[in-house]
Amino acid sequence: MSAQPPALEMRGIRKTFPGVVALDGVDLALSAGEVHMLLGENGAGKSTLMKILSGAYRKDAGEILIDGVRVEIAGPRDALARGIRVIYQELTLVPQLSAAENIFLGALPTSGIGGRFGLLDRRSLQAQTTRLLEDLGIAIDPRTRVGRLGLAQRQMIEIAKALATPDDAPAARVLVMDEPTSALTTREVTQLFSLIERLSARGVAIVYITHRMDEVFRIGRRVTVLRDGRVIATRGLDTVTVAELVRMMANRDVTDHFPKVRAARGPELLRLDRLSRSGVLHDISFTLHGGEVLGVAGLLGAGRTELARAIAGADRFDGGQLHVAGTAAKFRTPADAIARGIGLLPEDRKAEGLVAGLTVARNIALPHTRRLARWGVLSSRCETELARPIVGDLRIKATPTQPVRLLSGGNQQKVVLGKWLAGGVRVFIFDEPTRGIDVGAKVEIYNLMNRLTAEGAGIIMISSELPELLGMSDRILVMHRGRLQTVLEREDATEERVVGAALGLASTLSADAPPGGVAG
Numbered sequence: 463m464s465a466q467p468p469a470l471e472m473r474g475i476r477k478t479f480p481g482v483v484a485l486d487g488v489d490l491a492l493s494a495g496e497v498h499m500l501l502g503e504n505g506a507g508k509s510t511l512m513k514i515l516s517g518a519y520r521k522d523a524g525e526i527l528i529d530g531v532r533v534e535i536a537g538p539r540d541a542l543a544r545g546i547r548v549i550y551q552e553l554t555l556v557p558q559l560s561a562a563e564n565i566f567l568g569a570l571p572t573s574g575i576g577g578r579f580g581l582l583d584r585r586s587l588q589a590q591t592t593r594l595l596e597d598l599g600i601a602i603d604p605r606t607r608v609g610r611l612g613l614a615q616r617q618m619i620e621i622a623k624a625l626a627t628p629d630d631a632p633a634a635r636v637l638v639m640d641e642p643t644s645a646l647t648t649r650e651v652t653q654l655f656s657l658i659e660r661l662s663a664r665g666v667a668i669v670y671i672t673h674r675m676d677e678v679f680r681i682g683r684r685v686t687v688l689r690d691g692r693v694i695a696t697r698g699l700d701t702v703t704v705a706e707l708v709r710m711m712a713n714r715d716v717t718d719h720f721p722k723v724r725a726a727r728g729p730e731l732l733r734l735d736r737l738s739r740s741g742v743l744h745d746i747s748f749t750l751h752g753g754e755v756l757g758v759a760g761l762l763g764a765g766r767t768e769l770a771r772a773i774a775g776a777d778r779f780d781g782g783q784l785h786v787a788g789t790a791a792k793f794r795t796p797a798d799a800i801a802r803g804i805g806l807l808p809e810d811r812k813a814e815g816l817v818a819g820l821t822v823a824r825n826i827a828l829p830h831t832r833r834l835a836r837w838g839v840l841s842s843r844c845e846t847e848l849a850r851p852i853v854g855d856l857r858i859k860a861t862p863t864q865p866v867r868l869l870s871g872g873n874q875q876k877v878v879l880g881k882w883l884a885g886g887v888r889v890f891i892f893d894e895p896t897r898g899i900d901v902g903a904k905v906e907i908y909n910l911m912n913r914l915t916a917e918g919a920g921i922i923m924i925s926s927e928l929p930e931l932l933g934m935s936d937r938i939l940v941m942h943r944g945r946l947q948t949v950l951e952r953e954d955a956t957e958e959r960v961v962g963a964a965l966g967l968a969s970t971l972s973a974d975a976p977p978g979g980v981a982g
């Protein structure tokens with residue numbers, strides 16, 4: 463009796479773009495019910511390989527086999543017809559539509575005689591979506607407009623969308639997940655992993671792309687490592703260590719994942735006195751000094767991103783005062799904050815941090831147009847001269863004239879960072895700065911943070927990754943339901959204390975904190 467062929471096999475896959483070999487003879491195989499981890503630094507070729515599988519890209523060479531049968535995937539419809547589903551790192555939802563409409567977009571049930579009149583059957587849509595969400599354990603009202611959902615809830619809708627089965631398509635047999643937990647809370651990650659276990663038990667083969675090493679060993683069976691478009695190794699996870707995987711990914715040892723360097727504490731750069739925004743933030747007080755990384759922790763809905771937006775001028779606050787370098791400030795727009803030396807790296811880099819159709823150079827130059835333009839015009843030459851050293855300094859894998867939409871997620875994140883390195887910024891607000899970034903690139907960003915604080919800048923770092931907060935912060939502020947719950951000095955911060963405070967279990971602030979906030 464012959465052995466059962468792999469559920470999916472990709473052999474010798476090659477893909478080139480102008481001047482770049484993205485994939486060079488890549489092999490990947492996985493069995494039914496297997497959770498196969500796919501690792502690699504940003505630009506290693508992971509997303510390109512999966513886009514070929516999904517039909518978004520056409521391969522230049524190689525072959526794809528489903529259950530041992532060679533197939534051609536000329537477009538997304540071919541992939542869908544073969545039971546291949548892909549959940550990309552960047553969400554593809556329509557904010558103006560409901561959760562249900564997004565999940566079944568392209569296969570909405572219709573009413574009328576045989577459905578010929580094309581009228582949306584909302585009752586059927588509601589019933590189908592409710593059954594699907596209940597099966598997945600997702601507690602979201604199908605009627606809710608996606609634009610009103612948080613990033614984590616939108617991620618869960620994206621997963622449900624991938625698993626929804628139109629009448630004319632087979633159920634998912636191969637599921638690709640690209641950084642699915644990047645926006646999820648700990649509870650939601652546990653919920654997702656339970657779902658993965660159920661899908662695996664049903665025989666669904668899963669390709670799981672992640673940069674979080676704890677996830678690799680928690681749910682994976684085997685791992686394939688890509689580097690520079692080539693397969694470095696495919697190993698059983700019971701035969702490899704974290705250090706070996708990092709070395710294969712980066713071709714170097716990354717011995718210290720959090721290379722924190724304590725800088726001398728400088729003068730006060732920012733002070734908040736009872737800052738409030740109706741229904742969102744309540745009496746927030748703290749200071750930020752030069753040379754300091756101030757971590758901000760909290761669960762989904764704690765108000766961390768809303769705090770960042772208020773400081774950066776994206777949202778107005780109703781009460782309290784904000785001081786920059788000892789002087790009261792009131793920002794009407796982000797441009798006002800930028801002019802006072804405050805730069806925000808937003809949580810959603812694609813929607814809020816970049817203009818995808820513009821070049822790398824123009825994206826980097828955008829916040830500084832007022833300062834650099836002559837007679838109201840900023841030349842392409844000036845933009846390129848501004849961007850070129852930053853592209854080299856951050857090791858962005860692109861030229862200054864390349865459209866930013868063509869870059870990998872990690873390189874796009876570096877472009878957002880690069881905007882604030884172009885000059886004038888002293889207060890950096892990093893909202894989830896390493897989300898979707900590989901291990902080696904994370905260390906590069908941490909070293910950049912060390913450099914900035916050594917030069918006297920102050921950093922507010924919002925992060926959902928506790929090891930990152932504990933490893934890189936000088937102090938950690940913990941928020942709960944829009945309020946500042948407690949402050950923990952680096953020496954006193956533990957995972958248990960941070961989680962307890964984030965859950966609202968901490969009853970008091972530090973002894974030297976003023977009412978409603980934290981002293982500097």
